[in-house]
Amino acid sequence: MAITIADVAREAGVSAMTVSRALREPGKVSAKSLQKIRSVIDRLGYVPDPAARALAAGRTNVIGVIVPSVTNNVFADVMAGIYSRAEGTDWQVQLGNSRYSPLEEERLVRTFLSQRPAGLIISGIDQSAATAAALRSASCRIVQVMETGPEPFDMMIGFSHLEASRAAARHLVAAGYRKPGFIAARLDPRTQRRLEGFRDIVREAGLIDPRRIITTPRASTVTLGCELTADLLARAPDTDAILCNNDDLAMGALFECQRRGIDVPRQIGICGFNDLEMMAVANPAVTSVKTYRLDMGQRAMEMMIAALSGEDPRETWVDLGFEVVARDSTRGPAPVSRIV
Amino acid sequence: MAITIADVAREAGVSAMTVSRALREPGKVSAKSLQKIRSVIDRLGYVPDPAARALAAGRTNVIGVIVPSVTNNVFADVMAGIYSRAEGTDWQVQLGNSRYSPLEEERLVRTFLSQRPAGLIISGIDQSAATAAALRSASCRIVQVMETGPEPFDMMIGFSHLEASRAAARHLVAAGYRKPGFIAARLDPRTQRRLEGFRDIVREAGLIDPRRIITTPRASTVTLGCELTADLLARAPDTDAILCNNDDLAMGALFECQRRGIDVPRQIGICGFNDLEMMAVANPAVTSVKTYRLDMGQRAMEMMIAALSGEDPRETWVDLGFEVVARDSTRGPAPVSRIV
């Protein structure tokens, strides 16, 4: 039926082993054989069977990637970075979607590991005990992305969500806002840490007010940003700034304020998180915490490929940092409100 | 090293074949054996090796999915739909990202087919000749998503981009706009057809003006929507409506108009494409052509699974349609401009 390595070997007048070598270690095959084999491969359209390869060699060229969402911009960008660095190499990316479920993540890790992957790229540092155990005893390389933390399984690249939200909160306080609130959807561990960062700084400044912290387990959307903003303003109408857990919510907050005739930034300041390109062109332009998502994916893949190629003494723990990009939406409250 | 089926068989006091059957056709194994085998599997933590399975059986449980982009909302939604229907089944989704390149798509199809997938879900109807040939001679089931067209390789689910953009253009004309323009980024085949639909209707209405059609090969972003709108207004300042090839561009158009103090919808009407949830909460709410992306992914997977389960006499060609959701952004031009 399909062309096998034996067919190629016969046509080329060499043994199967030589064909196998020509494919994987061309340097160990004479130029003459190599040329002949390659022409036969082209003519017959031979493609090696990865299953047979995996079974015989005991390993694959698969790099598994596990993300909590495929629709969330953040992970989509990381994925795009990963794919862009995989393209043109022999490494094959395989994507798993855990849908924010630790159980599903555990199942995915098991499935991946049963395939003897060359490597695994996994999001975050909050794996379940079972998942962590499986990963620790895994024989493949691992890169954790999205966050930095103290005890990587292997390699790690991300940034501190805690520090990032602290910086954003500090920015709001420094801009003169005195009644800042926080809205968040989908309370995953990263969101939790961002809320923690907000709490730290606002408490420190003596501005904490639990009424101004609104969260929901629902998935984040712009529409939800409107709703959470409405909730916040219903519970604490004098709120003068909103730190939004992501940019979708921030856009929603902006739209809701516009609709109510609330002046942004003079009555309410708005700050987002991730700095989607959209934020810079909104009216007013929205302040956000810039994160390096595409870069994260690309460099995660680079680290993985370097490690798999045996170039071990490379960086294995990278903090990409972040940047609070101050824009008009947090230029500060109206002077009059400070006087009152 | 790892647990194999032979280990399980030995522990359970049966042959490897019986274990294999217990896993794939439990109905053909006695209740007693089944129970024993299952308890041993649990105890040892046995997971079948998919490579060995694939090699022995000559087929896999992999369903390959090829999309042109992982960051584009549209494909992300379709992917989410696909993943949601795959969860809990034994089918394993494997994602390929062609990055809008026909060559990369061809490579991906070859790679997937070499793995003897159970099925392939591929975007669109514009495959290269080589890709089409490979797909036609493939022995797996195929679902084409995103578009409808006359000659599916196998199964198909999508909608007519031509008809959708015609409907949107008709809506603009019916709302009273007389100088409609069109902006588009990333001229993939679907974009081309949408442009065609716009041209059809606007020409028919005697309102065509080539100056008002602005396209670019660059990837679509909100920022680019601003730029294209600026271009359009520079080339044809009297433009009174913009049909945007997608919602990112539409948001950009809206932001640009806001910045310039142009009244939407009275001076310029704006219509997007896809109806992202954001459109309904913008100010003004933006008209858009609603498409059923999540549904498309879910039903594509359902069709695939049904076909693979042998339930053949099901629907194999589905037009999901679309809906022009009219909102404030196209309520019509100011009366005064009609008098003039």
Added chain:
DNA sequence: TTGACAAATGTTAGCGCTACCATATAGCGT
């Protein structure tokens, strides 16, 4: 020409599983 060594190529066995067919066992009517 010869031996020594490196480079190139071949042989054998087996990765873990399932298709296929053979055999054993149970259930049942007569």
Added chain:
DNA sequence: ACGCTATATGGTAGCGCTAACATTTGTCAA
């Protein structure tokens, strides 16, 4: 008790490839 069928289980072979070792061929100095 017998044969018959249906159900359950096992044995054998092989999927396509590569690791490990074995063998052949080429190269060069003495």
